[in-house]
Amino acid sequence: MLAIDPLGTGGWLWTSLLIMIGKVLVIFVVSLVATMLMIWGERKIVSGMHNRVGPNKAGPWGIMQSLADGIKAFFKETFRPSKSDPFLYKLAPYLMFIPAFLIWAVIPLGGDFTDGKDGTVTIFGQVTRVQLADPQVGILFVLAMSSIAVYGVMLAGWASGSKYPLLGAVRGSAQMISYEAALGLSLAAVLLSSGSLSTARIVQTQDSFVDWNLVATGIVPFAIFLVATTAELNRPPFDLVEAEQELVSGFNTEYGGIAFALFFLAEFMNVITMSGVIVTLFLGGPQPIAGIDIPFIPGAIEGTIWFVLKLLVFLYVYIWLRATLPRLRYDQLMDFGWKVLIPVALGWFLLLAALRQFSPDGTFADSLRVTAICVVVGIASIALFYAALQVSRRNRERAAAPQQEGSPV
Amino acid sequence: MRRGIGAAEFGRDFTSPGIFGARMSDFLRDYLNVVWFAVAALAIGGLLLGLAAAIRPSFPSAEKNIAYESGVDPVGMGWSQSQIRYYVFALLFVIFDVEAVFLFPWAANIERYGTFGLVVMLIFIVLLLDGLVYAWKRGLLRWV
Numbered sequence: 001m002l003a004i005d006p007l008g009t010g011g012w013l014w015t016s017l018l019i020m021i022g023k024v025l026v027i028f029v030v031s032l033v034a035t036m037l038m039i040w041g042e043r044k045i046v047s048g049m050h051n052r053v054g055p056n057k058a059g060p061w062g063i064m065q066s067l068a069d070g071i072k073a074f075f076k077e078t079f080r081p082s083k084s085d086p087f088l089y090k091l092a093p094y095l096m097f098i099p100a101f102l103i104w105a106v107i108p109l110g111g112d113f114t115d116g117k118d119g120t121v122t123i124f125g126q127v128t129r130v131q132l133a134d135p136q137v138g139i140l141f142v143l144a145m146s147s148i149a150v151y152g153v154m155l156a157g158w159a160s161g162s163k164y165p166l167l168g169a170v171r172g173s174a175q176m177i178s179y180e181a182a183l184g185l186s187l188a189a190v191l192l193s194s195g196s197l198s199t200a201r202i203v204q205t206q207d208s209f210v211d212w213n214l215v216a217t218g219i220v221p222f223a224i225f226l227v228a229t230t231a232e233l234n235r236p237p238f239d240l241v242e243a244e245q246e247l248v249s250g251f252n253t254e255y256g257g258i259a260f261a262l263f264f265l266a267e268f269m270n271v272i273t274m275s276g277v278i279v280t281l282f283l284g285g286p287q288p289i290a291g292i293d294i295p296f297i298p299g300a301i302e303g304t305i306w307f308v309l310k311l312l313v314f315l316y317v318y319i320w321l322r323a324t325l326p327r328l329r330y331d332q333l334m335d336f337g338w339k340v341l342i343p344v345a346l347g348w349f350l351l352l353a354a355l356r357q358f359s360p361d362g363t364f365a366d367s368l369r370v371t372a373i374c375v376v377v378g379i380a381s382i383a384l385f386y387a388a389l390q391v392s393r394r395n396r397e398r399a400a401a402p403q404q405e406g407s408p409v
Numbered sequence: 410m411r412r413g414i415g416a417a418e419f420g421r422d423f424t425s426p427g428i429f430g431a432r433m434s435d436f437l438r439d440y441l442n443v444v445w446f447a448v449a450a451l452a453i454g455g456l457l458l459g460l461a462a463a464i465r466p467s468f469p470s471a472e473k474n475i476a477y478e479s480g481v482d483p484v485g486m487g488w489s490q491s492q493i494r495y496y497v498f499a500l501l502f503v504i505f506d507v508e509a510v511f512l513f514p515w516a517a518n519i520e521r522y523g524t525f526g527l528v529v530m531l532i533f534i535v536l537l538l539d540g541l542v543y544a545w546k547r548g549l550l551r552w553v
Contacts, residue, residue, distance in 0.1 A: 020442055020445070021445075023442070024442070024445050024446055024449055027446070028446070028449055028450075028453075073461075074457070074460075074461050074465070075461075075464070075465055076465060077465055077466045077467060077468065078461075078465065079467075079469050079473045079474055080474065081474055081475065081476045081477075082471075082474040082475070083476055084476075090458075093454065093458070094451065094454050094455075097450065097454045098447060098450045098451060098454065101446065101447075101449075101450035102443065102446060102447055102450065104446070105442065105443045105446050106443075132442050132443065132446055133439050133440065133442040133443045133446075134439060135439050135440060135443070139513075140513070141443075143509075158488075160476070161476055161488065162476035162477060162478070162483070163476070163478060163483070163489060164477065164478070166488065166489065166491070167491070170491045170492075170495050173495075173499075174495045174498045174499070177498065177499060177502040178498055178502065180502070180506070181501075181502055181505035181506065181509075184505065184506070184508075184509035184512075184513075185505070185508075185509065185512075187509075187513075188509070188512045188513060188516045189516075191513055191516040191517045192516045192517075192519060194517075195517055195518070195519075195520075196517055197513065197517055248477065248479070253477055254476065254477060257461060257465065258457055258458055258461040258465075259458065261457075262454060262457065262458070330552060331551075331552035334498070334550065334552050335550070335552070338498075338501070338541070338545075338550050339545070339550060342505065342541070343541075346534065346538065349512075349516075350531065350534065353516070353519060353527055353530070354527065356519055357519065357523070357524060357527050358524075385542070389546075
């Protein structure tokens with residue numbers, strides 16, 4: 001089966017062009033509005049958790065606050081530090097902003113995936129997906145875009161020619177690449193159970209609750225992925241890139257006005273898109289919860305409703321984390337990423353691969369046997385490793401000892 | 410044109426005419442949507458930045474353009490040296506990024522390669538894990 005969007009496979013018609021432009025425009029407008037609402041929602045919910053009122057002047061419940069902030073930033077005077085690098089300083093906002101948008105392109109935003117349907121809809125006689133594009137390597141595309149955002153942070157900090165942004169940027173890029181390793185390894189577990197890199201196909205394989213990758217891969221890859229994306233997004237408790245108390249505003253200290261607004265927008269848009277990626281990979285995306293069929297609504301729209309409901313849960317979780325957890329210290333952050341998340345993700349992935357290979361039916365007794373063997377092999381190899389370390393240390397001491405005794409005085 | 414199984418899988422049958430009249434594969438045409446989206450994002454970013462630059466007030470002065478350093482005059486260069494440890498982490502990251510590149514295609518097709526594939530990948534992963542264990546034992550992961 002071709003894992004690409006079937007739109008236009010029957011040759012080019014003006015309707016397919018129209019649908020394509022329509023999809024681009026709709027996703028564009030929806031993503032911008034969703035981001036503005038997200039910024040407002042975060043401020044409102046966090047202020048609720050802090051027992052204060054939050055924005056309440058612009059529009060009903062302050063809902064127009066982000067728009068008002070945007071207009072203010074738009075008319076604000078900005079100036080570039082004289083020591084900054086002019087080209088990179090101007091390039092950095094684009095490098096943050098465009099990848100943030102592009103991740104939307106591969107997330108399935110709706111469509112009927114129930115009972116093994118492939119989630120396509122028919123508009124004007126053209127068969128297409130409720131998703132901008134469905135490349136065969138959709139997941140790699142997400143990883144690639146989140147990597148480009150690292151360039152945005154790094155270049156913004158470096159090009160400013162100032163100390164706080166530079167500190168924020170080197171911290172941030174080291175943090176982001178560290179957690180990206182864990183992110184990739186937990187993702188491999190999803191690929192193992194779904195057998196495809198295409199996002200639509202991954203959703204399609206999760207057609208009942210036990211097939212959701214959250215359950216099918218065990219809960220561990222999901223937990224690692226959630227932690228790693230939080231770090232990747234520089235959200236609290238991993239917001240060392242900004243760390244207001246020590247670095248003023250981190251990598252974007254020297255940006256003002258609309259350029260700062262673009263960084264801000266990209267940051268919040270990344271929160272929404274990465275939540276969408278989590279929902280797609282682990283919670284079945286537009287698949288209904290527990291097979292519930294909402295009456296009187298066509299399947300494709302129903303998919304969008306389920307997707308948005310699942311998305312809102314994760315957006316709330318991110319805001320909740322921000323209001324609850326204190327920031328990590330930098331050494332704790334790096335230790336956690338390299339010494340906990342990466343080994344656990346790798347070990348879990350190998351266990352899943354062994355289970356997949358040696359107990360394909362997934363019966364409990366088989367799975368238990370394979371798991372037991374894996375654990376025994378794992379413990380044995382760690383024991384061997386420590387034994388080897390002991391031997392090499394003893395040999396080194398023995399080699400060093402006679403030299404000291406026999407050295408001429 | 411050579412047409413193997415791989416070519417058919419990737420949709421490289423050049424049958425449908427592309428949007429500029431040239432012929433384009435289905436595989437590539439799927440990315441065309443992404444390109445359009447990128448152009449739209451570039452346009453909105455450029456429009457916002459350009460329009461704001463045109464209408465906002467601008468009265469630059471030497472004092473305004475000094476780099477921010479908590480309100481005092483900046484000391485020394487803005488581009489100060491940073492710790493070598495960041496570099497070590499960047500190198501280690503490359504190991505795991507390369508690992509992911511080889512891991513993903515295998516993970517998506519685990520049935521096709523069977524037990525042989527599992528053992529081979531196990532050897533590969535253990536070899537790369539060696540690098541992490543070595544760095545760990547040498548204390549390179551310790552952030553002082």
